[in-house]
Amino acid sequence: MAGYFIANYTITNPDGYQEYPAAVGPTLTAHGAERIVVDRGSDLLEGSAGQVTVVLRFATKAAAKAWYESPEYQAIKHLRTDNTEGIAVIAEGN
8 A cells, every 4th residue: 555645834934934945855766755735825624724735656665754754854844844834644544
């Protein structure tokens, strides 16, 4: 089964975040990720959520975890986590 990285967040510091999109791309390519959703203007229907929604598909849940835990991603993850508020999960699906 495929593995999905799903994130939803609000950018709290645009200046600090601006390097993240370009920096994350090569890590995704190296781990075979497919960008399913990258939306900076998500429409909230229920509950509370940020304006950015990202869904990435990997071959397996283990592959998604391997990307997330990789030294390459860990070196840049702070560009997202230090400059946003939200959630990130890894889930298994079709």
